[in-house]
Amino acid sequence: xxxxxxxxxxQVNGEPHEAPSGVTVxxxxxxxxxxxxxxGFAVAVNDAVVRRDEWxxxxxxxxxxxxxxxxxQGG
Amino acid sequence: MSGPDLARETNGAGxxxxxxxxxxxxxxxxxxxxxxxxxxxxxxxxxPSLQVLLDSLDASGAELATVAVRRVDLGEVGEEESxxxxxxxxxxxxxxxxxGCYTAREAVLTAQLAREALETDLVxxxxxxxxxxxxxxxxxxxxxxAELVADGFQVLAYCGDDPVTARRLADLGCAAVMPLxxxxxxxxxxxxPYALRxxxxxxxxxxxxxxxGIGTASDAARALELGYDGVLLNPAVAGAxxxxxxxxxxxxxxxxxxxxxRAGRIPRRLYARASTPSTGLIEVDxxx
Numbered sequence: 001x002x003x004x005x006x007x008x009x010x011q012v013n014g015e016p017h018e019a020p021s022g023v024t025v026x027x028x029x030x031x032x033x034x035x036x037x038x039x040g041f042a043v044a045v046n047d048a049v050v051r052r053d054e055w056x057x058x059x060x061x062x063x064x065x066x067x068x069x070x071x072x073q074g075g
Numbered sequence: 076m077s078g079p080d081l082a083r084e085t086n087g088a089g090x091x092x093x094x095x096x097x098x099x100x101x102x103x104x105x106x107x108x109x110x111x112x113x114x115x116x117x118x119x120x121x122x123p124s125l126q127v128l129l130d131s132l133d134a135s136g137a138e139l140a141t142v143a144v145r146r147v148d149l150g151e152v153g154e155e156e157s158x159x160x161x162x163x164x165x166x167x168x169x170x171x172x173x174x175g176c177y178t179a180r181e182a183v184l185t186a187q188l189a190r191e192a193l194e195t196d197l198v199x200x201x202x203x204x205x206x207x208x209x210x211x212x213x214x215x216x217x218x219x220x221a222e223l224v225a226d227g228f229q230v231l232a233y234c235g236d237d238p239v240t241a242r243r244l245a246d247l248g249c250a251a252v253m254p255l256x257x258x259x260x261x262x263x264x265x266x267x268p269y270a271l272r273x274x275x276x277x278x279x280x281x282x283x284x285x286x287x288g289i290g291t292a293s294d295a296a297r298a299l300e301l302g303y304d305g306v307l308l309n310p311a312v313a314g315a316x317x318x319x320x321x322x323x324x325x326x327x328x329x330x331x332x333x334x335x336x337r338a339g340r341i342p343r344r345l346y347a348r349a350s351t352p353s354t355g356l357i358e359v360d361x362x363x
Contacts, residue, residue: 012149013146013147013149014146015149032149033149034147039194040159040160040192040193041147041192042144042188042189042190042191042192043191044184044187044188047180047184048184049184049187049188049191051191052191067146067188068146068147068149069144069145069146069147069188069192070144070145070147070159070192071142071143071144071158071159071169071171071189071192071193072142072143072144072145072158073119073120073121073122073128073142073143073158074118074119074120074141074142074143074144074145074171074172074174075118075119075120075121075141075143075172075174075259075309075310
């Protein structure tokens with residue numbers, strides 16, 4: 001089972017979230033129940049966009065702020 | 076006293092295309108690398124239901140629809156996906172906005188996220204400066220526009236009706252300049268048609284769209300009569316008692332307004348001018 005060292009505290013869409021340490025963006029998306037292969041959404045970590053083709057490599061660190069967005073109704 | 080309408084002799088825009096023999100022939104326009112047949116740009120917000128939105132979209136004939144970029148609901152995969160899917164299935168181009176952004180920094184990041192999520196370089200740039208009037212912040216707007224143009228975006232910039240800001244946006248390389256008719260959601264129509272006319276005359280050849288403040292179909296017609304290339308509207312349709320009917324009305328109004336612009340209206344005059352010639356008039360003795 002996970003020990004405190006195996007997890008980290010991050011923010012996902014403004015909510016506190018616990019995720020495996022050093023997780024990639026791709027793994028994080030799966031971790032929260034999002035299929036990273038589906039189109040239509042984007043990810044930023046600490047106010048910088050992480051491009052889709054970088055999701056398998058880019059890792060999320062303790063204290064990071066992650067934003068996951070999609071299209072919504074707008075004028 | 077003359078109205079704000081573009082009379083033939085004062086048409087600074089000089090943008091009248093040659094009129095085809097059949098005025099019903101399509102009259103496409105180009106913006107941001109797209110060739111569009113419809114001059115209606117429709118927002119997708121605050122409809123009673125997704126179905127009403129889609130019915131309205133169809134009735135409006137819009138080929139470009141705005142969407143916002145918002146956090147996904149971590150709980151479930153819901154309506155957002157069906158909205159985007161439905162738009163794309165109709166062949167409608169998606170125009171993400173930066174609504175709710177108050178700084179250039181927020182707007183630029185929002186646009187970049189939109190580009191990633193929606194695979195489009197288009198962005199309706201909106202940088203608000205005041206939360207009661209929702210008037211744009213010209214300083215932050217110009218800053219964001221410069222950054223986004225440099226980053227390869229096709230920027231359709233929502234702005235006030237100040238001709239100088241409008242020209243600055245055009246000079247920065249925005250794909251379209253979109254002055255407001257009235258505050259967002261106010262439905263007041265073209266409150267300063269003179270300023271809108273100045274912008275049209277001073278920016279010939281720049282795609283111009285009246286964005287915000289449209290209340291009903293005649294407002295949209297008026298914008299097109301002034302030489303604007305299109306209108307962007309949302310609450311006027313979404314909030315109407317029958318949204319799809321209003322969408323159809325706007326579609327016809329925009330077509331009528333465009334035709335009237337191309338036709339070239341007569342100048343306004345204060346005094347009458349007989350429409351029937353007086354030559355050949357019979358003579359009758361007038362009582363003294």
